[in-house]
Amino acid sequence: MSNINFQILAKNNKARLGSILFKKYNKIVDTPVFMPVGTYGCVKTILPNELESIGTQIILSNTFHLWLRPGIDIVNKHNGLHNFMKWDKPILTDSGGFQVFSLNNANKISEEGVSFSSPIDGRKLFLTPEKSMQIQYYLDSNIVMVFDECTPYKKNNKIISIDDARRSMNLSMRWAQRSKLEFNRIENKNNIFGIVQGGMYESLREESIEKLINIGFDGYAIGGLSVGEPKDDMKRLLEFIPDKLPSNLPRYLMGVGTPEDIIYAISNGIDMFDCVMPTRNARNGLLFTSYGNLKIRNSRYRDDLKPIDDSCQCYTCKIFTRSYLHHLQKTNEIVGSRLNTIHNLFFYINMMKEIRASIKNNKFTEWSKNFITKRSIGIQ
Amino acid sequence: MSNINFQILAKNNKARLGSILFKKYNKIVDTPVFMPVGTYGCVKTILPNELESIGTQIILSNTFHLWLRPGIDIVNKHNGLHNFMKWDKPILTDSGGFQVFSLNNANKISEEGVSFSSPIDGRKLFLTPEKSMQIQYYLDSNIVMVFDECTPYKKNNKIISIDDARRSMNLSMRWAQRSKLEFNRIENKNNIFGIVQGGMYESLREESIEKLINIGFDGYAIGGLSVGEPKDDMKRLLEFIPDKLPSNLPRYLMGVGTPEDIIYAISNGIDMFDCVMPTRNARNGLLFTSYGNLKIRNSRYRDDLKPIDDSCQCYTCKIFTRSYLHHLQKTNEIVGSRLNTIHNLFFYINMMKEIRASIKNNKFTEWSKNFITKRSIGIQ
Numbered sequence: 037m038s039n040i041n042f043q044i045l046a047k048n049n050k051a052r053l054g055s056i057l058f059k060k061y062n063k064i065v066d067t068p069v070f071m072p073v074g075t076y077g078c079v080k081t082i083l084p085n086e087l088e089s090i091g092t093q094i095i096l097s098n099t100f101h102l103w104l105r106p107g108i109d110i111v112n113k114h115n116g117l118h119n120f121m122k123w124d125k126p127i128l129t130d131s132g133g134f135q136v137f138s139l140n141n142a143n144k145i146s147e148e149g150v151s152f153s154s155p156i157d158g159r160k161l162f163l164t165p166e167k168s169m170q171i172q173y174y175l176d177s178n179i180v181m182v183f184d185e186c187t188p189y190k191k192n193n194k195i196i197s198i199d200d201a202r203r204s205m206n207l208s209m210r211w212a213q214r215s216k217l218e219f220n221r222i223e224n225k226n227n228i229f230g231i232v233q234g235g236m237y238e239s240l241r242e243e244s245i246e247k248l249i250n251i252g253f254d255g256y257a258i259g260g261l262s263v264g265e266p267k268d269d270m271k272r273l274l275e276f277i278p279d280k281l282p283s284n285l286p287r288y289l290m291g292v293g294t295p296e297d298i299i300y301a302i303s304n305g306i307d308m309f310d311c312v313m314p315t316r317n318a319r320n321g322l323l324f325t326s327y328g329n330l331k332i333r334n335s336r337y338r339d340d341l342k343p344i345d346d347s348c349q350c351y352t353c354k355i356f357t358r359s360y361l362h363h364l365q366k367t368n369e370i371v372g373s374r375l376n377t378i379h380n381l382f383f384y385i386n387m388m389k390e391i392r393a394s395i396k397n398n399k400f401t402e403w404s405k406n407f408i409t410k411r412s413i414g415i416q
Numbered sequence: 417m418s419n420i421n422f423q424i425l426a427k428n429n430k431a432r433l434g435s436i437l438f439k440k441y442n443k444i445v446d447t448p449v450f451m452p453v454g455t456y457g458c459v460k461t462i463l464p465n466e467l468e469s470i471g472t473q474i475i476l477s478n479t480f481h482l483w484l485r486p487g488i489d490i491v492n493k494h495n496g497l498h499n500f501m502k503w504d505k506p507i508l509t510d511s512g513g514f515q516v517f518s519l520n521n522a523n524k525i526s527e528e529g530v531s532f533s534s535p536i537d538g539r540k541l542f543l544t545p546e547k548s549m550q551i552q553y554y555l556d557s558n559i560v561m562v563f564d565e566c567t568p569y570k571k572n573n574k575i576i577s578i579d580d581a582r583r584s585m586n587l588s589m590r591w592a593q594r595s596k597l598e599f600n601r602i603e604n605k606n607n608i609f610g611i612v613q614g615g616m617y618e619s620l621r622e623e624s625i626e627k628l629i630n631i632g633f634d635g636y637a638i639g640g641l642s643v644g645e646p647k648d649d650m651k652r653l654l655e656f657i658p659d660k661l662p663s664n665l666p667r668y669l670m671g672v673g674t675p676e677d678i679i680y681a682i683s684n685g686i687d688m689f690d691c692v693m694p695t696r697n698a699r700n701g702l703l704f705t706s707y708g709n710l711k712i713r714n715s716r717y718r719d720d721l722k723p724i725d726d727s728c729q730c731y732t733c734k735i736f737t738r739s740y741l742h743h744l745q746k747t748n749e750i751v752g753s754r755l756n757t758i759h760n761l762f763f764y765i766n767m768m769k770e771i772r773a774s775i776k777n778n779k780f781t782e783w784s785k786n787f788i789t790k791r792s793i794g795i796q
Contacts (some may be wrong), residue, residue: 076743081750106718106743114737124733189568337488355502357494363456363486370461370750 040179040254048400050278050305056286058126058178060206060225064093065126067286067307068391070298070348070384071096073315074142076105077121080315081370081377084123084294090378093125093387096310099171100132100163104156108174116176119208128310129177130290131215131231134186134259145185147207155244166230169218180228181257182215184208187235189264201235202243208233208259209247216251227254229288235260236269238276245280255286258306262292271300278305295324295387295411299404302391314384318376321365324383327413330358333378337362350382351375420559420634421609422666428780430658430685431608433772436666438558440605444473445506445587447666447687448771450678450764451693456485456503460695461750461757464503470758471765472504473559476690479551480512480543484536488554493571496556508609508690509557510566511518511595514566514639525565527587534562545594560608560678561637562595564588567615569644571714581615582623588613588639589627596631602683605678607634615640616649618656625660634668642672648676658685675704675767675791679784682771694764698756701745707793712756717742730762731755 050140053069072079072087075098079087086413097117102108106120114120117127136143143152149164168183168197185248187204196204212230219228230248234240248256261270262370271388274289281287288308289301314324321332325345328353330337332344344361352361352375365373387407394403421437422490436445452459452467455478459467465477477497482488494500497507516523523532529544548563567576567584576584592610599608610628615619628636637655641650654669661667668688668790678689694704701712705725710717712724723733724741732741732755744752767787774783 076747076749077740078744078747078749078751081754083751083754105747106739110719110739110743113721114739120737122740147783338486339493341493357500359486359490359494359503360457360500363490363500364458367456367458367485369456370753371456371458371463373750374461374463375756 040286041253042284044284046396046398048395048398049303051097051302051391051395051400052305052307053395054286054307058227061124061178063126066093066392068298068302068388069093069308070265070379070388071128071308071310072384073098073310073312074121074123077102077111079115079375079377079381080319082381084121087123088125090382091389092381094128094136095125096128096130097124097175097177098132098135099168099175099177100135102129102175103132103171104154106203108171112174116174118176119207123296126178127175128179128308129172129175129181130152131165131169131181131183131314132163132171133184134165134291137186137188147210148278149183155162165214166218169215169224170222173219173222176226179255180215180219180224180226182208182228182230182253184211184231184233184259186263187233187260189231189236196235198235198237198240199241201233201237205233205235205240205244209244212248213251216253227255228255229255229286230283231257231259231290233260236265236273238273240274241277242280245277249282253285255288255308256281256317257288257290257308261289270297274301274304274306279341281305295384296408298387299408303404312385314376314380318380321372321376323376324380324408325415326407327415328411330415332358332361332365332372334362339392344379345383348379348383349386350379352379352382399406417664421665422635422664424664424777426473426778428778429683429777431682431683431771431775431780432687434666438607441504441506441558443506444774446473448682448768449473449688450768451508451688451690452761452764453478453690453692454501454503455481457482457491457497459757459761460699461754462761464501466758467503468505470534470750471769472761472763474508475503475505476508476510477555477557478512478515479509479548479555479557480515482509482514482555483543483551484534484541488551496554498556504557506558507555508559508668509552509555509561511545511561511563511611512543512551513548513564517542517566527590529563545591546598549595549598549604550602553599553602556606557601558606559597559635560599560604560606562588562592562608562610562633564591564611564613564639566643567613568642569616571633576615578615578620580618581613581620583619585613585615585620585624586788589624592628593631595625596633607632609635609637609666611637611639611670612657612661613640616645616653618653621653621657622660625657629662633665635688636661637666637668637670637688639670641669650677654681654684654686661685667761675764676788678767679771679788683780683784686790694760695757698760699753701752701756703756704760705795706787706790708791710795712738712741712745712752714742724759725763728759728762729766730759732759732762 059338165183230253340358545563610633720738
């Protein structure tokens with residue numbers, strides 16, 4: 037019995053307008069949705085009330101990071117992540133798998149799980165599907181992700197072979213089964229999503245989907261994309277995978293991406309996204325605008341009295357000049373990172389809002405074309 | 417004809433309750449007042465609307481820093497600093513003197529002014545009283561400070577002799593005269609404050625005051641304190657100087673200080689203060705509370721669910737736990753610096769509010785005793 041209630045309200049070709057009702061909290065998330073990333077229980081530079089006023093409906097937080105700092109005992113003492121960080125809307129947490137496999141120090145992978153040294157203090161740690169489920173339970177995450185191995189695009193500088201990708205996918209599927217069993221055993225009343233793996237191989241992706249559907253999940257994510265593969269490979273798989281997924285459940289493309297990539301994925305039936313791009317780029321002074329991307333450090337903005345984007349309704353654009361933001365970036369003022377983050381997140385969240393309206397009005401294709409054409413004009 | 421209108425509304429012994437009306441903008445500042453420091457046209461980590469909601473009535477910004485970055489042409493293009501940073505309440509600017517004399521690279525001081533190399537790009541620069549007045553004019557600062565030499569406490573590891581202190585004070589007084597002449601010549605409609613110098617010597621301080629009064633200013637500041645001297649020297653001069661200043665004009669103690677120092681100065685008749693302490697300490701995790709200072713990085717706060725200060729009404733204390741703030745500090749999250757800054761500034765500004773109320777009710781001495789006793793209890 038799923039605790040999620042997903043409704044599809046309209047379709048434009050493959051693009052879906054939907055809503056997810058989180059019964060436990062009685063909160064609704066409109067899809068397609070973008071989830072800002074709050075790694076350490078905090079979306080970098082901004083506060084929950086600002087996230088809300090930007091229109092954020094759900095955020096992603098990182099199990100691995102929170103497990104290490106502050107530690108699950110601390111979050112549990114606050115009765116979960118929502119109350120720790122004071123965010124009362126839904127939270128999705130990843131499983132920690134991606135981070136564990138990204139660590140530079142040698143990790144020992146076994147059937148049981150992954151052992152590794154903490155990047156904070158070097159102590160030996162061991163992460164398993166069961167452990168990941170327990171951590172996400174204490175975080176009180178509203179969407180728990182299964183523990184998996186994110187199959188890389190290359191290994192030892194060579195593209196992963198189909199045999200290696202199959203081995204990796206099969207391990208992930210056994211871990212998905214164990215994740216689901218543990219999720220049920222500990223009586224988690226939230227939701228759990230499976231993650232499709234299989235590298236760049238359609239046949240493996242199809243096998244992975246079958247196995248996940250047999251286990252049964254509240255939603256399905258696509259992992260192992262945007263991991264360094266050529267854009268054409270990503271597009272090929274985005275055209276292939278979503279059609280094979282249950283049509284009545286949410287589909288989540290992990291870690292993607294640029295506005296253009298997101299639009300492409302939505303046109304292929306994806307409902308949910310997360311990416312550090314708007315927040316990380318903001319801190320580096322790269323701003324998304326309807327006319328393309330703008331590097332605020334560039335000296336051409338030194339005396340520019342225009343807002344970042346004259347068609348943008350965000351707090352930053354309503355109040356401050358490019359010249360002031362250029363100055364804050366050059367002087368490394370934290371307020372600059374804040375104002376840039378507000379703008380970039382607003383850009384992403386507002387884009388999703390426009391996309392939802394366009395699907396509702398049966399104009400998604402037209403909207404996408406206009407949006408992408410305008411984005412290629414360049415900054416005035 | 418002064419553009420300032422200072423009224424004394426009540427007195428408790430030497431402590432004064434007052435208000436400054438800025439006629440040009442029709443803005444009122446209640447005294448005693450604390451001015452947060454916004455060096456680069458931005459109070460570090462927080463936005464103008466947050467400054468306002470904390471109760472800030474006036475801020476200080478740094479002429480020297482703004483001259484170098486973004487440059488006066490840029491601020492002028494925005495019609496002044498208020499519109500550049502979007503702060504519509506009064507701004508006081510220092511003269512740049514303090515910064516020029518603090519530079520490590522060799523500065524050549526002459527009667528005319530100070531030549532030095534830019535710490536940003538090494539280019540040769542020359543700052544004079546006239547130049548400082550012109551910069552502060554373009555910043556549209558509501559209180560312009562005269563260009564002076566801040567006499568240090570020690571030179572070559574020896575306490576400054578009375579002869580050296582006199583030479584320095586006399587140079588500052590000639591520069592004060594030139595500052596006033598230039599301020600008038602360029603028809604600045606704002607206000608200009610003189611700065612009392614004279615090191616640790618009462619006789620020189622008295623000479624300095626006489627010279628400044630002969631020139632005539634809209635208010636008088638005390639410079640050259642809190643420059644490394646023993647606390648007893650500062651107290652001795654704080655007991656001596658204010659009585660010699662015109663009683664009908666605002667008195668400003670530059671760069672001071674701890675809550676306890678501020679209270680001591682108010683009890684001797686000072687009206688205005690600025691200090692980087694609340695903002696800089698916040699970023700380092702040192703928090704001011706009514707029970708003493710709290711280092712949020714300390715592991716004792718790891719699992720502490722209490723607010724920073726249970727008697728504090730600031731945004732941070734109303735919402736977040738010490739445990740969460742400890743976590744943000746340990747993970748170097750910018751949001752931690754923000755929340756700490758909001759708390760510390762609120763503490764300072766609220767303290768001034770309580771002081772004003774206590775003077776009004778003829779209870780300043782009693783209030784001070786209670787406040788200082790409570791601050792010595794230590795954190796629970």
